[in-house]
Each structure stands twice: as structure tokens, then as C-alpha cells.
Amino acid sequence: MIPMNMVTPLPELAAITALQSKLVSALRPILPAHALLWEAEDTIPYECDGLAAYRRMPLAVALPETEDQVAQILKICFDMQVPIVPRGSGTGLSGGAMPISQGLVLSLAKLKKIINIDPFTRTAVVQPGVRNLAISEAVAHLGLYYAPDPSSQIACSIGGNVNENSGGVHCLKYGLTLHNVLKVRGILMNGEIVEFGSLAPDSPGLDLLAIVMGSEGMLTVVTEVTVKLIAKPKLARVIMASFDDIEKGADAVAAIIAAGIIPAGLEMMDKATTRAVEEFVHAGYDLEAETILLCESDGTPEEVAEEIERMTKVLEQAGASGIRISQNESERLQFWSGRKNAFPAAGRLAPDYYCMDGTIPRRNIGTLLRRIQGMEKKYGLACLNVFHAGDGNMHPLILFNGADQEEWHRAEEFGTEILEACVELDGTITGEHSVGIEKINSMCVQFGEGERESFWGVKAAFDPEKLLNPDKAIPTLNRCAEYGRMRISGGNLPHPELERF
Amino acid sequence: MSNSKSSTNMHIDLFREQILAATKTKTPLSIQGGGTKSWYGNANTFTTLDTRPYSGILEYQPEELVITACAGTPLKEIETALAEKNQMLPFEPPYFGDTATFGGAIAAGLAGPGRISAGNLRDFVLGARILDGKGQDLSFGGKVMKNVAGYDVSRLLPGSMGTLSLLLEASVKVLPRPAATTTLRCHISQARALHLTNEWAGQPLPLSASCWIGSSTDGDGELTIRLAGAAAAVKAAIPLMGAAVHAIELDPKAAEAFWTNLREQKLPAFQNLNSNDTLYRLALPAACVPVTIAKMSDEIILEWHGQQRWFTAPGDDATFASIKALANANGGHATCFKQGANVDPTKQRFTLLSEHTHSAALEAVQARLRASFDPAGVFATSRLP
Numbered sequence: 001m002i003p004m005n006m007v008t009p010l011p012e013l014a015a016i017t018a019l020q021s022k023l024v025s026a027l028r029p030i031l032p033a034h035a036l037l038w039e040a041e042d043t044i045p046y047e048c049d050g051l052a053a054y055r056r057m058p059l060a061v062a063l064p065e066t067e068d069q070v071a072q073i074l075k076i077c078f079d080m081q082v083p084i085v086p087r088g089s090g091t092g093l094s095g096g097a098m099p100i101s102q103g104l105v106l107s108l109a110k111l112k113k114i115i116n117i118d119p120f121t122r123t124a125v126v127q128p129g130v131r132n133l134a135i136s137e138a139v140a141h142l143g144l145y146y147a148p149d150p151s152s153q154i155a156c157s158i159g160g161n162v163n164e165n166s167g168g169v170h171c172l173k174y175g176l177t178l179h180n181v182l183k184v185r186g187i188l189m190n191g192e193i194v195e196f197g198s199l200a201p202d203s204p205g206l207d208l209l210a211i212v213m214g215s216e217g218m219l220t221v222v223t224e225v226t227v228k229l230i231a232k233p234k235l236a237r238v239i240m241a242s243f244d245d246i247e248k249g250a251d252a253v254a255a256i257i258a259a260g261i262i263p264a265g266l267e268m269m270d271k272a273t274t275r276a277v278e279e280f281v282h283a284g285y286d287l288e289a290e291t292i293l294l295c296e297s298d299g300t301p302e303e304v305a306e307e308i309e310r311m312t313k314v315l316e317q318a319g320a321s322g323i324r325i326s327q328n329e330s331e332r333l334q335f336w337s338g339r340k341n342a343f344p345a346a347g348r349l350a351p352d353y354y355c356m357d358g359t360i361p362r363r364n365i366g367t368l369l370r371r372i373q374g375m376e377k378k379y380g381l382a383c384l385n386v387f388h389a390g391d392g393n394m395h396p397l398i399l400f401n402g403a404d405q406e407e408w409h410r411a412e413e414f415g416t417e418i419l420e421a422c423v424e425l426d427g428t429i430t431g432e433h434s435v436g437i438e439k440i441n442s443m444c445v446q447f448g449e450g451e452r453e454s455f456w457g458v459k460a461a462f463d464p465e466k467l468l469n470p471d472k473a474i475p476t477l478n479r480c481a482e483y484g485r486m487r488i489s490g491g492n493l494p495h496p497e498l499e500r501f
Numbered sequence: 502m503s504n505s506k507s508s509t510n511m512h513i514d515l516f517r518e519q520i521l522a523a524t525k526t527k528t529p530l531s532i533q534g535g536g537t538k539s540w541y542g543n544a545n546t547f548t549t550l551d552t553r554p555y556s557g558i559l560e561y562q563p564e565e566l567v568i569t570a571c572a573g574t575p576l577k578e579i580e581t582a583l584a585e586k587n588q589m590l591p592f593e594p595p596y597f598g599d600t601a602t603f604g605g606a607i608a609a610g611l612a613g614p615g616r617i618s619a620g621n622l623r624d625f626v627l628g629a630r631i632l633d634g635k636g637q638d639l640s641f642g643g644k645v646m647k648n649v650a651g652y653d654v655s656r657l658l659p660g661s662m663g664t665l666s667l668l669l670e671a672s673v674k675v676l677p678r679p680a681a682t683t684t685l686r687c688h689i690s691q692a693r694a695l696h697l698t699n700e701w702a703g704q705p706l707p708l709s710a711s712c713w714i715g716s717s718t719d720g721d722g723e724l725t726i727r728l729a730g731a732a733a734a735v736k737a738a739i740p741l742m743g744a745a746v747h748a749i750e751l752d753p754k755a756a757e758a759f760w761t762n763l764r765e766q767k768l769p770a771f772q773n774l775n776s777n778d779t780l781y782r783l784a785l786p787a788a789c790v791p792v793t794i795a796k797m798s799d800e801i802i803l804e805w806h807g808q809q810r811w812f813t814a815p816g817d818d819a820t821f822a823s824i825k826a827l828a829n830a831n832g833g834h835a836t837c838f839k840q841g842a843n844v845d846p847t848k849q850r851f852t853l854l855s856e857h858t859h860s861a862a863l864e865a866v867q868a869r870l871r872a873s874f875d876p877a878g879v880f881a882t883s884r885l886p
Contacts, residue, residue: 121787122703144703165649176647178656179624188862195859199786200833201616201808202660204852204860205867205886210623210656214649231705258564260587260677300705302733359645361565391646431647439650446650450637457873458652461866474651 019102020059023082027062027104030072035110037061046105049090049097050152053408054437058085058099063107067187067223070106074221075191077104083467084189086217088128088160091152093355094436096164096216096472106221108159114138115224122229123182123199128159128222132166135227144229147174150432151340159222165214167432169265169339172390173298176432178213180228186212186220189463199226211458216434217469219462233298236264237308240335241315242289242322246270249291250366252318253389256295257362259314261307265296266390267339270369273384273397277338277345285338286322293320293389294339296332342386342397350382350399354411356418359393360427371421372396379414381407393431420445435473443473444480452477512555516667517636519550524634524877531881532663534573534605537598540839541609542662542884544846550667552604558582559670560644567627567644569672572604579603588675591619595764604668610660613764614710614727617702617805622659625674629655631666634875644672657870662885665874679709679729683739684756685748686725691715691791691803694724697745698806699787701726706741707734710804712763714770717793717801717812725751725759763804766839770800771811776842779816781824784809785833792831794824816844825852832858851886 024038037043038060048055059082064070077084083103090097099105112129119142124135132153136145149168150156156166161177162184174180183197197209212219243249253266269277269292274285285292293315297307308325315323326332338345346353360368369385376383384397396418400411419429419442429435429442443452455474459466475483523530531547533539556573563586570579576596583589593613594606610622628642642648642655658668689697694713701708707730715722726742728735742748751759762768766780774780783792785808798813814820821837828835834857837850854860854867871882 118788119703120699122699123787142703143705165653167647171647175620175624178653179620185859188866192862193859194862194866196863198832198834199788200784201621201805202610202784202834204834204857205854205863206661206665206870207610207623207657207659208863208866208870211652211654213656214653219652229703231703234705254564257566260680262677299731300734300737302737303707303731306731306733359643359647361562361567361645363562363565388647393645393647426643427645428643428648428650430650431645432649434649435651443650448639450633450639451641451651454633454639454641454654454874455651458654458870461869461873464869 016059016102019082023059023080023104026076026080027060027073030069030076031062031064035063035065037063043105046087046090046107047099049087049092049095051093051095051098051436051438054095054098056099056101058101058103058105061105061107063110065110067111067193070108070111070221070223071187071191071193073104073106074187074189078190078465078467081465081467083470084221085469086163086221088157088163089131089155091156092160092164092436093357093433094430094438096434096436096469098437100471108222109157111223117142119144121199123226124229125224125226126158127224128162129157132156132158132161139229140232143232145232146227147180147230148177151343158225158227162213162222162225163215163217164432164434167388167393169267169388172266172388173262173264174230178210181209181213181225182228183226184209184212184222185224186222188220189465189468194220214434216436216473218459218473219468221468233264235301235304236296236298236332237304238265238294238296238326238332238335239308239311239315240324241293241295241320242286243291243293243319244289244321246291246369247366248319249293250362250369250389252293252315252320253365254362255314255318256311257390259310261310261314263295263311263390264298265294267294268292268365268387268389269339269342270385272382273342273345273386274338276349276384277341280345280348281337281341283334283338289321294335339386342384346384346397346399350401352400352402354398354400354415356396356398356415357393357431357433358419358422358427358429359391359431360422360425362389362392364425364427365389365392365394368394368421368425372418375414375417379410381411381414383414388431391431392427416442437472440473440475440479441483443475444483449477449480452480513632513638513669516550516555516632516669520632520634520636520667520879523548523879527877529881530879531884532608532667534602535575535598535600537596537601538605538609543850543886545881545884547881552602552667555669563588565644566675567672568675569644569670570603571670572602572607572668574603576601576603576606583675587678589678590625590673591676592616592622592625593764594622595766597765603671607659607668607671608661608663614712614760614804617711617808618709619676623656626655626659626671627674628672629658629668630670631658631668633666634877634879638669642672646674664880664882664885665871666880681732681735682709682727682729682753683735684725684727684751684759685739685742686723686751687746687748688721689724689746690721691801694722694803695791695807697724698726701742702806706738707731710760711806713803714768714800716799717791717797718799727756727760768802770802774813774839774841777816777844778813778841779821779837779844780811780813780839782809782811782836782838783824783828783833785828785831789831789833792827794820794827796820811838816840818848825856828852829857849886853886
């Protein structure tokens with residue numbers, strides 16, 4: 001969706017070619033012929049992940065089929081000091097799997113076996129390449145499912161979910177990947193096999209599983225994940241509430257939580273979004289509403305009836321201009337269809353869109369939405385707003401035309417300003433898409449030098465040679481200094497009241 | 502409600518001075534709040550750093566489901582503030598004494614009966630402000646539920662026993678209190694209790710906690726279960742569970758006292774620890790069958806659907822070694838939780854990473870991690886191996 005304009009200038013070609021042939025001959029003996037790619041025509045599908053604006057060609061791509069092969073690849077690369085970029089399904093939206101020109105892309109896509117399902121202990125042991133949705137499908141007959149449901153769940157892999165600590169529509173009630181994974185088996189960069197966490201409620205020593213979750217492939221290569229399964233709710237119903245004022249809708253979100261209710265899902269769409277999706281899915285959205293809330297309740301029929309009644313009351317008191325409650329499963333899915341299709345709908349409005357991901361305290365949702373309206377004028381670009389409102393996680397979709405370099409540049413500036421507003425409003429630059437390569441400069445805004453130094457300390461504890469996905473997530477001190485100069489020299493520093501560097 | 506800015510800075514400056522002085526004199530610090538859990542973890546004779554001067558709730562907005570407080574804040578003050586808004590800490594941290602602090606609860610990382618349904622303490626930590634071993638004032642995480650910016654350092658602190666850094670402030674997610682709670686009790690065998698609680702946990706039932714107390718070798722014991730959630734869901738679950746066992750409903754006051762006494766280890770089975778014995782804690786997978794050890798006490802307590810088990814046995818190294826081996830063979834680990842007066846206070850009370858399957862290589866990782874936060878070894882590293 002986004003133009004190819006970020007191709008990093010390559011270092012000397014001859015040196016690269018030499019390193020490439022050295023690496024390929026070292027890996028050849030341990031991998032089947034089809035599991036090692038190095039010709040440009042074969043490696044080009046791996047030059048980017050879901051964030052297509054950032055591309056780079058790797059030296060080679062390895063697609064191991066066993067854990068043992070993964071360990072051997074790591075050992076070889078460790079000895080050769082070749083950096084590795086681990087990759088799952090490549091659906092990430094922050095460029096976390098963008099290759100390194102003098103490195104290897106290590107795809108875990110072929111490790112896709114479900115090793116064990118145990119209904120009694122409510123656990124499943126799966127390889128990293130297993131798709132998120134495939135787990136729930138495999139255990140559905142047992143009345144169980146795996147709760148985290150990122151929007152890309154049809155395609156994204158569990159190994160990627162672990163590395164991004166992925167969320168989803170239902171994580172308000174059921175938690176993030178962190179809360180639903182018991183154990184991760186991984187290989188350190190030096191080839192040692194280790195296990196983080198266990199099937200027991202805790203493990204000896206420091207809680208290293210907690211730090212491996214969401215570590216963007218920089219600490220260990222995941223080879224096996226033990227996930228928690230939970231009982232499938234018997235019933236789910238959703239309320240669709242319209243508000244004639246954004247602020248009222250935002251206040252209603254806070255009111256539901258304040259009433260002691262944790263909905264299974266609590267989502268918000270602004271007017272521009274409902275109009276765009278309605279044309280696409282015909283869900284019957286209220287096109288006059290400034291904002292629409294979707295509040296889901298799940299559980300036993302008794303529980304759902306009680307919760308729907310309570311939520312309806314709160315929404316009415318919060319000034320909803322219209323309320324509809326799904327009467328059956330097909331209507332529930334219809335209400336959700338627009339929310340789930342916000343991205344493709346955005347794709348119909350403009351040649352390209354840029355999806356942002358920040359989180360703010362719920363009380364600041366209205367403030368941020370108003371600021372974004374101001375930014376739309378400032379940058380001359382439209383923006384659709386969809387929110388995981390329950391947890392304050394927002395996904396503004398900035399519409400632009402990628403054929404126009406200047407417009408892409410404006411979209412990037414627009415996005416950066418949204419993220420800086422998130423930090424200023426007591427939030428964070430990424431809720432669930434991670435930092436990757438995309439937001440690495442914004443890390444300089446959110447964290448000071450001391451914190452960034454600590455992150456490098458964590459990195460070095462696992463990977464002292466800094467060979468695992470080393471150019472992602474954590475900016476170097478130099479990079480932040482450079483970024484600071486760039487932002488200031490560009491004219492007025494946005495938000496001079498912000499503490500920086 | 503909170504410290505004024507200047508006194509905040511003053512306290513933090515004093516902590517920093519103490520850390521830098523300890524670095525200079527190479528005398529490690531033992532971070533302590535109310536001291537209610539000072540018996541937990543490996544013994545040390547280090548200089549105490551008292552966190553209690555840095556106390557107070559810094560931010561609490563019930564509709565955000567987050568509370569931010571200083572480490573020295575009494576845990577009671579936190580839970581009282583939450584209760585006023587009908588909210589709670591769902592992991593039910595044990596106090597082990599009235600003076601327990603927020604920071605102490607996080608450093609110990611312990612959780613009460615609700616842990617099995619609500620999650621571990623670390624699941625609820627959203628952010629932390631710390632002083633590292635160099636006296637640097639650092640903030641990680643934040644005050645929002647979803648945050649994947651940088652490594653999740655704040656979630657490394659629960660259970661670290663103050664061996665990584667000095668916790669100054671933490672933001673923790675809270676939840677509404679359940680609308681309804683009911684406690685049921687029945688008499689069944691340990692094996693059946695393990696089976697039933699795990700089977701129920703796999704069904705859409707509002708099962709919030711379980712405890713089985715009885716003989717470790719045979720016979721029926723007392724299974725107590727707590728249902729919590731929407732009133733209608735709790736009401737509907739009672740006959741469903743009653744169909745499997747003959748259960749009586751406990752009076753709400755008696756039920757509350759039971760769960761509190763279980764969490765605080767004030768039930769008779771926890772009391773009167775023989776001076777030569779140790780109270781052992783086993784953390785085990787859900788599938789683990791009843792286990793026995795030579796010379797263990799007859800009575801055993803199972804919590805968390807069998808994933809946490811308590812019993813007493815002699816406090817010598819050979820007994821602990823056999824308990825560790827048993828736990829490891831079953832996919833879990835063992836701790837000397839509390840030692841009798843005559844048990845060697847200097848012994849290693851935890852399972853080492855090197856003794857745990859597939860963890861040996863993590864010893865070096867952990868050592869480097871500690872060295873990066875605490876290069877001079879100021880933070881009483883031996884308290885937790």
C-alpha cells in the first residue's frame with residue numbers, strides 16, 4: 001500500500017557478494033536445497049514485511065524445517081558474526097522483519113506443527129509458524145480457544161505474536177499474548193536451547209519470559225510456544241451505540257469501565273470511518289453519528305443478559321443517540337463487519353494509507369481525536385480513526401497518495417506528530433504493533449538516554465554480540481542525537497514543552 | 502494524597518546517596534518496606550534501605566483501571582482506596598503483616614488465591630520507576646494497558662526480591678470487584694479434587710479460586726471453591742457444580758475469613774512450624790498428580806487447582822534436594838518458603854536455574870542482566886539466586 005522509497009543505499013557490492021557466497025556455502029550442508037534462497041528473484045518476497053515502505057534485500061533467506069536446523073543456522077551465523085532477522089508470517093506493521101543487507105533472514109514459517117493439545121490442562125504446544133487462528137480452529141471441538149485475536153489472525157503466526165506481544169479486539173477482557181503464553185522455548189544467538197517460563201505458575205530466578213515477550217526478535221529465536229487455552233464463551237452479543245458528539249462517545253467508554261464492567265470488546269469508530277465502511281459492508285451503521293461504539297459481552301446466557309442490560313443503561317445515561325443490540329450471531333458479525341473492514345475500506349478511499357498505533361489513557365481519547373482533526377488541516381490529509389477504545393489503543397489511518405513523494409513525506413510527519421501527542425497525553429508510541437524500524441526515532445521521544453542504555457544492557461544480556469535483529473526497536477544514542485538535531489533544524493520544535501533527550 | 506514535588510526529590514536523592522555510598526564501600530543493600538516478608542528468600546546481613554519514607558498514592562482514576570503509587574505506600578492504603586471505588590488487586594497479594602508495602606508486594610511477587618483465574622502479579626504491572634545500581638532515575642512501561650515500546654523491564658521486577666534495582670513507583674492495573682461471590686465446600690479425595698477443579702476450569706464457569714486441604718497419603722479432604730463474577734453466572738454455576746459433588750455453601754463472612762487466612766497462611770495447617778522443619782512450596786503444572794515425599798507432614802494444602810502446594814518436612818539439604826528433584830521431574834520447581842528456628846538460615850532456599858531443565862544456559866543471561874542494572878552488586882543479589 002505504501003510506496004517503495006526507503007531503499008537503503010547498499011555498502012560495497014563486491015564485499016556483499018563475497019559474504020553472501022561464504023554464508024550460502026556454510027548453510028548449504030545443513031539445509032535442504034529448497035530451504036535456502038539467495039538469488040534476488042527468490043529473496044525479493046522477503047525484502048519487507050507488512051510495512052512495505054521500508055525495504056532491503058538480505059544476503060540470503062533460510063527456511064529451516066526443524067529446531068535442530070535453527071540451532072545450527074544460529075551457530076554458523078554466530079561464528080561468522082552475520083546478523084539474523086527472524087521472520088514469521090511477515091504481517092508485522094512496523095518493519096520489525098525488515099532485512100539487514102549483510103544479514104540472513106531466518107523464516108520460521110516452515111515450523112508449523114501443532115505438537116500437542118491437552119484439554120485437561122487447557123494448553124497447546126505449537127511451533128512458531130502456526131497461525132494464530134489455526135490454534136483456535138484446532139481446539140474448537142473441545143470447547144476451547146486461544147484468546148488473543150489480532151486483526152491479522154488468519155495469517156499472523158504465534159511466533160510473531162510472542163515477539164510483538166500482540167493484542168486484538170478482545171484483549172481488554174482476555175489480555176495480550178503475554179497473559180496467554182505459559183512457556184517459550186527458544187534458541188539463543190550462540191545456539192543454546194533454553195526455555196522461558198513453564199507449565200507451572202512460576203519458574204526459578206528472574207521472570208525472563210516477561211522480557212522475552214514483545215522483544216521483537218532481538219533476544220531469542222522462538223522455536224516452540226505453549227499457550228493457554230480458555231473455555232469458549234457460550235454466547236456473545238454486541239451493542240452498537242451512536243453518539244452525536246465525539247466527546248460524549250469517549251466519556252461513555254470511561255463510564256462503562258467506571259461502572260465496573262469489563263466488556264469483551266469495546267471499540268470506537270469515527271464518522272469518516274463509518275461512512276467509508278458502510279459503503280463497503282452495508283452493516284447498517286448510523287451515518288449521522290459522530291462516533292459509534294461497539295460493546296461486546298460474552299459468557300453464559302445469564303451473564304450476557306445481565307451485562308447487556310447494565311451496559312445499555314450506562315450508554316443511555318452517557319447520552320447515546322441510538323442503541324442497537326445484536327439479536328443473533330449473524331447480526332453480531334454484521335455489526336462487527338465494518339470495524340473489521342476498516343482497513344480495506346480505507347484502501348478504497350485513497351491509493352495508500354498509513355496505519356498508526358499508539359495508546360493513551362482513556363480519558364484523553366476525546367482530546368487526541370480533536371488534535372488529529374487539527375492535524376488533518378495542517379497536513380492537508382484525511383484520517384480515519386478506529387480505536388480499541390476500551391484500552392485506549394488507537395489506529396488512525398492516514399490517507400495519502402504514495403505516487404507523490406511529497407505527500408508520503410507529509411503522511412509520515414502527520415504520523416510522527418500523532419505519536420508525539422500520545423506521549424504528551426501520558427501514553428505510548430506503540431500499543432500493539434511494536435517499534436520495529438518504523439518508530440525507532442519516536443523511541444528517542446518516549447525514552448531518555450538512561451532507559452535506552454538499559455535496553456541495550458538487556459539486549460547484551462541475551463545477545464552480547466548484538467547479532468539478533470540488531471537494528472530494530474532500540475535506537476542508538478547517535479541515532480537519537482541525529483534525530484534531535486533534525487527535528488530542531490526543521491523549524492520549530494513541535495511541543496517544546498515536552499521533555500526530550 | 503501524594504508527596505509534594507520537593508519532598509519527592511528529597512527522598513529520591515537520599516536513596517541515590519545511599520546507593521552511591523554502598524557502591525563506594527562495597528556494602529550491599531537489602532531493600533525493605535514494612536519488613537513483613539523479610540524471612541522470605543535467602544538470608545542476608547546487608548545494610549537495610551528503608552523504602553517507607555517514599556510513600557503515597559500518586560494517581561488513581563478508577564475509570565482508567567490503573568493505580569500509581571510509591572513503593573513505600575502501605576499495601577493497606579492501596580487496597581482501601583481501591584475498595585472505596587469497588588475495585589481490587591485481582592492477584593490478591595499476601596500481606597504477612599499489617600505494615601506490608603506496595604513495593605514489598607511487587608518485589609516478592611507473591612499472589613493469593615485469585616492468581617489461578619486472574620493471573621500473576623507481573624501480569625498486572627504496567628510501568629515502573631526505578632533507581633538502578635548507578636543511581637540513575639529510570640522509567641519503563643507506562644500507565645496504559647497496551648504498550649510495546651522497548652523491552653518490558655517493569656515486568657522483570659515482580660519477584661526479583663529487590664535484586665535488580667530499587668523500585669520507586671509502580672503503575673498497576675486494577676479490576677472491578679466481582680458483582681457476586683459464593684464459596685462452596687465439599688469432602689473429596691485429593692486426586693478427585695485435582696481432576697474436578699481442572700475440569701471445571703476448562704468450562705465457561707466463574708471459578709475464581711480453589712483450595713484442597715487433607716492428608717497427603719489418602720482419604721478425603723476438604724475442597725473449598727470460590728465462584729465470582731456476574732450474579733447470574735454465579736447463581737447458574739452452583740447447581741452445575743453441585744451435580745458433581747455434594748457441596749454446601751459457606752456463610753459469606755466465614756468464606757471471606759477462610760480465603761484471607763489461606764492467603765495470609767493463618768490456617769492451622771500453616772501454623773506452628775516445627776523448629777527443625779521447613780514449609781515447602783511446590784509450583785507445578787496443572788496435570789501433576791498427588792505427590793508425596795518421605796518424612797513430609799501428613800497434611801498438604803493445594804491451591805490454584807493444584808498448581809501451588811504447601812507442606813512441611815525436615816529442613817535439611819537432603820530433604821530439599823529430593824523435593825527439588827520431585828518438582829523438576831514433574832515440570833515444576835520447589836522453594837523453602839519459611840524455615841523453622843533451628844534450620845540453617847544460610848542455606849540456599851530456591852531451585853537454581855542450573856538444577857532446572859533447559860534453564861542452565863539462562864544463568865549467564867541472568868548474571869549479565871543483573872550486572873547491567875546493578876554493575877557494582879549493590880542490590881543484595883544473593884537474596885534470589
